[in-house]
Amino acid sequence: MNAVMQDGFGRQIDYLRMSVTDRCDFRCVYCMAKNMTFLPRQQVLTLEELQRLATLFVGLGVRKIRLTGGEPLIRPGIVDLCRNIAALPGLRELVMTSNGSQLGRLARPLAEAGVKRMNISLDSLDAQKFRAITRNGDLDQVLDGIEAARSAGFERVKLNCVVMKGRNFDEVLGLVQYAIRQRIDISFIEEMPLGDVGRSRGEAFCSSDEVRTLIASRHRLLDSAENSGGPARYVRLERHPDTRIGFISPNSHNFCGSCNRVRMTVEGTLLLCLGQDDALDLRGLLRRYLLDDQPLIDAVHKALHAKPLRHDFNPGGEVQVVRFMNMSGG
Secondary structure, three states: OOOOEEOOOOOEEOEEEEEOOOOOOOOOOOOOOOOOOOOOHHHOOOHHHHHHHHHHHHHHOOOEEEEEOOOHHHOOOHHHHHHHHHOOOOOOEEEEEEOOOOHHHHHHHHHHHOEEEEEEEOOOOOHHHHHHHHOOOOHHHHHHHHHHHHOOOOOEEEEEEEEEOOOOHHHHHHHHHHHHHHOOEEEEEEOOOEOOOOOOHHHOEOOHHHHHHHHHOOOOEEEOOOOOOOOOEEEEEOOEEEEEEEEEOOOOOOOHHHOOEEEEOOOOEEEOOOOOOOEEEHHHHHHHOOOOOHHHHHHHHHHHOOOOOOOOOOOOOOOOEOOOHHHHOO
16 A cells, blocks of 8 residues: 555656556547547456556556546446446545547446546537537537536536647637636646648647636636646636646646656556557566466556656657557546
């Protein structure tokens, strides 16, 4: 229970983002190409392998696990997986990021299974624009999912919005008002330059400073030292205490100095940094050592000492990491 993982720079690693699928029912323009090739089944970790890895990492000191995708809720057996992971001794919280499309039917079962917090992607409140950004998403279905999540019993529900000029920057204030009405939090995220999505990322890049300035033109913002265990920096709204505004700024204000996390793809690749290619193949070790975790534990500790100091995102330049976000784990 007192295990601690550290990287070569002394940063404590207690947060694992675990992908349960590379597939998604949306094709968001910042996440993947229009026509994607997904992994064959034999390359994808089984539910039992995902459970084994979750157990191993909690034993090594992970206290927070976020299940991601692709879209995690299209993975068959996801509720049972959540229930099993949430029950692990030593895990402080199991959380999830979803596009919201399946929450109408799954929000309450997930809350009952032990998922503590739910992040839901919402990049537009205009149905036509929402479909253009997601390429095939139904806004009403997602809004119904948000409502289901609000009433399901999660400790907290938060919206995530990737802000892009020319697409949804003009909706920032409207999205803030929606969050206020729903009494939930919202985070605005700078687009991450991962994968070739068929356009220059610099064309649409919008910094967190620009978003904050726009929100501050309408609301008085109060700086907050609150921390949800991830990279978001929060502010409070003076007149609306039930809603926090978060800013996730991988390009303009990178959060590498306090990085406390690693990511695992659904094919069992442990990504040591979202913006670098340093990684460890855990799938091969899992399937070689079916009854012995020690080789995996040794490999994880060795890999963490090679975790990069920081990423080097340049949103206006060439793609630096060809891996798409759906392959990176949300």
